Amino acid sequence: MLSRRDFLQMSMAASSLYGASGFGNWAKLAAQQKLSQNQLLEFGTFGNISLIHVTDIHGQLKPIYFREPEVNLGVGNAFGKVPHITGSDFRKLYGIADGSPAHYALTYDDFISMANGYGRVGGLDRVATVINSIRADRPDALLLDGGDTWHGSYTCYHTQGQDMVNVMNALKPDAMTFHWEFTLGSDRISEIIENLPFAALGQNIFDAEWDEPAELFPPYKMFERGGSKIAVIGQAFPYMPIANPGWMFPEYSFGIRDSNMQNMVDEVRSLGAEVVVVLSHNGFDVDKKMAGRVSGIDVILSGHTHDALPEPVLIDKTIIIASGSNGKFVSRVDLDVQNGRMMGYKHKLIPIFSDVISPDTTVAKLIDEQRAPYTNELSEVIGKSESLLYRRGNFNGTWDDLICEALIEERDADISMSPGVRWGPSIIPGQDITREDIWNVTSMTYGKAYRTEFTGEFIHIILEDVADNLFNSDPYYQQGGDMVRIGGMGYKIDINKPQGSRITEMTLLKTGEIIDPSKTYIVSGWASVNEDTEGPQIWDVVENYIRRQETISVEPNSNVEVVGI
Amino acid sequence: MKFTRRETLAVSGAALVATVLPLKLLASTSDLISGITGGAEASGDGINLTAPEIAENGNTVPISVDAPGAVAITVLAAGNPTPGVAKFNFGSGSGAQSCSTRIRLAGTQDVIAVAEMADGSFSAAHQTVKVTIGGCGG
Numbered sequence: 051m052l053s054r055r056d057f058l059q060m061s062m063a064a065s066s067l068y069g070a071s072g073f074g075n076w077a078k079l080a081a082q083q084k085l086s087q088n089q090l091l092e093f094g095t096f097g098n099i100s101l102i103h104v105t106d107i108h109g110q111l112k113p114i115y116f117r118e119p120e121v122n123l124g125v126g127n128a129f130g131k132v133p134h135i136t137g138s139d140f141r142k143l144y145g146i147a148d149g150s151p152a153h154y155a156l157t158y159d160d161f162i163s164m165a166n167g168y169g170r171v172g173g174l175d176r177v178a179t180v181i182n183s184i185r186a187d188r189p190d191a192l193l194l195d196g197g198d199t200w201h202g203s204y205t206c207y208h209t210q211g212q213d214m215v216n217v218m219n220a221l222k223p224d225a226m227t228f229h230w231e232f233t234l235g236s237d238r239i240s241e242i243i244e245n246l247p248f249a250a251l252g253q254n255i256f257d258a259e260w261d262e263p264a265e266l267f268p269p270y271k272m273f274e275r276g277g278s279k280i281a282v283i284g285q286a287f288p289y290m291p292i293a294n295p296g297w298m299f300p301e302y303s304f305g306i307r308d309s310n311m312q313n314m315v316d317e318v319r320s321l322g323a324e325v326v327v328v329l330s331h332n333g334f335d336v337d338k339k340m341a342g343r344v345s346g347i348d349v350i351l352s353g354h355t356h357d358a359l360p361e362p363v364l365i366d367k368t369i370i371i372a373s374g375s376n377g378k379f380v381s382r383v384d385l386d387v388q389n390g391r392m393m394g395y396k397h398k399l400i401p402i403f404s405d406v407i408s409p410d411t412t413v414a415k416l417i418d419e420q421r422a423p424y425t426n427e428l429s430e431v432i433g434k435s436e437s438l439l440y441r442r443g444n445f446n447g448t449w450d451d452l453i454c455e456a457l458i459e460e461r462d463a464d465i466s467m468s469p470g471v472r473w474g475p476s477i478i479p480g481q482d483i484t485r486e487d488i489w490n491v492t493s494m495t496y497g498k499a500y501r502t503e504f505t506g507e508f509i510h511i512i513l514e515d516v517a518d519n520l521f522n523s524d525p526y527y528q529q530g531g532d533m534v535r536i537g538g539m540g541y542k543i544d545i546n547k548p549q550g551s552r553i554t555e556m557t558l559l560k561t562g563e564i565i566d567p568s569k570t571y572i573v574s575g576w577a578s579v580n581e582d583t584e585g586p587q588i589w590d591v592v593e594n595y596i597r598r599q600e601t602i603s604v605e606p607n608s609n610v611e612v613v614g615i
Numbered sequence: 616m617k618f619t620r621r622e623t624l625a626v627s628g629a630a631l632v633a634t635v636l637p638l639k640l641l642a643s644t645s646d647l648i649s650g651i652t653g654g655a656e657a658s659g660d661g662i663n664l665t666a667p668e669i670a671e672n673g674n675t676v677p678i679s680v681d682a683p684g685a686v687a688i689t690v691l692a693a694g695n696p697t698p699g700v701a702k703f704n705f706g707s708g709s710g711a712q713s714c715s716t717r718i719r720l721a722g723t724q725d726v727i728a729v730a731e732m733a734d735g736s737f738s739a740a741h742q743t744v745k746v747t748i749g750g751c752g753g
Contacts, residue, residue: 291671303677305667309663549723
């Protein structure tokens with residue numbers, strides 16, 4: 051159980067370098083000089099097995115800025131527990147010094163000056179350097195990708211995921227599970243997976259017609275590493291046909307299927323597995339519940355909800371690892387497996403500071419090759435931002451405020467809706483907004499911006515429905531997205547009430563009037579899961595809006611009043 | 616850029632979506648179970664109901680029930696206008712006392728399975744199945 055000490059070594063080193071001089075004055079040069087690649091990679095090989103976990107990369111090949119959420123509320127048993135702790139409370143919990151690299155990597159506050167000091171994060175060429183370094187310590191380390199990899203950028207959209215497939219293949223993963231990949235459509239998914247040089251796993255990916263395990267996705271794969279037998283069981287995102295357009299992959303059914311998970315754990319144990327690893331896209335709270343219901347899982351590598359935690363969470367005998375998103379982190383988990391069981395573990399969440407970790411030249415070249423055909427389109431400057439643009443947060447973020455405003459203006463609507471997705475990098479004040487930046491927060495295969503009429507009553511039903519998918523006290527009934535973002539309308543939400551009574555005081559902002567249930571409003575939104583949605587692509591709507599504005603300034607949004615926290 | 620009304624189209628599922636409102640339960644789960652058992656106590660042992668937590672499609676929700684030794688299994692949907700879904704009878708020659716089917720759910724509600732055992736005792740299981748509009752997937 052060395053994880054805390056290991057992590058504290060890193061944060062203590064940083065605080066002694068920076069002293070206690072408070073927030074906000076970190077020169078970029080100082081940050082780069084004080085923080086070294088060796089420090090970030092320092093580990094001390096432990097036990098006989100190493101796992102490397104990456105997840106929710108969302109197409110981000112190059113370094114980006116990524117602000118973690120300020121508002122991440124837990125309900126029921128999750129109230130006040132990680133990952134539902136943010137900012138200074140999070141730093142206090144883990145002993146992270148204010149102004150330290152871990153502060154910048156893991157919490158939201160003082161983001162602008164810290165971003166100026168510490169620079170961008172991520173980049174798969176840097177991730178490659180970290181993976182190579184771990185493999186230098188432990189040549190047979192397992193690299194496991196939790197999915198949401200082949201989605202989320204201009205190049206990923208235009209190559210139907212091929213850019214990500216090419217670069218990830220160069221990193222040589224051993225197994226992967228899935229979520230947004232399915233929005234490429236089932237034909238494309240089949241085409242990629244039939245040629246994939248590693249295991250595509252999902253014990254909960256079933257044939258929709260017969261409700262039997264889908265042939266293309268085996269439930270697990272057995273590996274032999276460090277003299278021990280390891281089973282890796284895949285768990286794809288359970289609610290794909292609900293949260294995303296099921297018509298794009300009608301052949302498949304998902305669900306949590308924890309009784310089948312138990313069967314698979316029992317099966318791999320009977321085949322001699324000494325350690326059982328679940329590569330999961332459940333989301334953190336669902337993984338916690340599953341760890342308490344399914345016995346015999348040693349490690350859950352958790353994805354989907356984009357949480358980054360510097361220590362594993364222990365549920366009974368299962369450790370759960372959360373490795374962040376957008377290429378910002380890599381988790382290394384070393385295991386000591388003896389006499390057929392896991393005796394100990396050591397863990398480090400490695401933040402990918404792109405100015406500190408040097409890029410792997412082979413992968414850097416491969417990334418540039420993927421981007422080369424699109425260089426002009428990607429780099430075109432559309433406008434400039436005076437404000438910090440970010441997405442994460444349960445109710446809103448400035449990027450979505452901007453998108454919602456663009457929908458109202460460009461589509462002449464009363465109210466706008468933007469999906470509560472968790473992907474999409476941040477933009478810091480003074481930064482140009484390029485076409486690539488816009489695609490990074492909007493790219494998807496069902497991005498058309500509809501314009502329609504909804505009654506006030508129906509708008510209320512939508513908000514109640516989405517709120518229950520986020521704040522149902524049983525995580526198995528949550529879909530894992532954040533609240534739908536609303537433009538042009540304010541509301542009050544009591545997160546602890548049951549579905550149907552959480553949302554009150556819906557107000558049309560342009561007039562200040564309370565929304566009338568029987569009245570009709572013009573609503574524009576995007577990312578509808580319905581098949582025949584029509585309208586311009588959202589990235590074109592946002593680009594046109596930003597181009598007309600030239601300089602973007604987004605005021606803090608106080609249109610959602612949250613009670614019950 | 617200007618958009619005319621004709622370029623745009625209403626979200627096609629709007630009418631369909633209106634059918635997935637969470638319904639007020641027409642009958643309580645315990646009342647429905649009592650209705651099958653004739654008021655006798657039903658234990659939770661020896662019966663396993665498998666249903667999705669959230670339906671992928673409320674019009675066709677796969678469920679299965681396994682109750683070794685049962686002579687009959689009754690399936691109910693507590694929130695449907697007509698809660699009774701099916702009754703499966705097992706003769707002495709039945710190899711296994713299990714059944715699976717797909718049911719239509721009018722909204723978020725409890726799905727109930729009641730097994731009548733050979734000795735006349737009852738076992739019951741129930742699970743909430745959520746029917747949702749969807750979208751906004753992480």
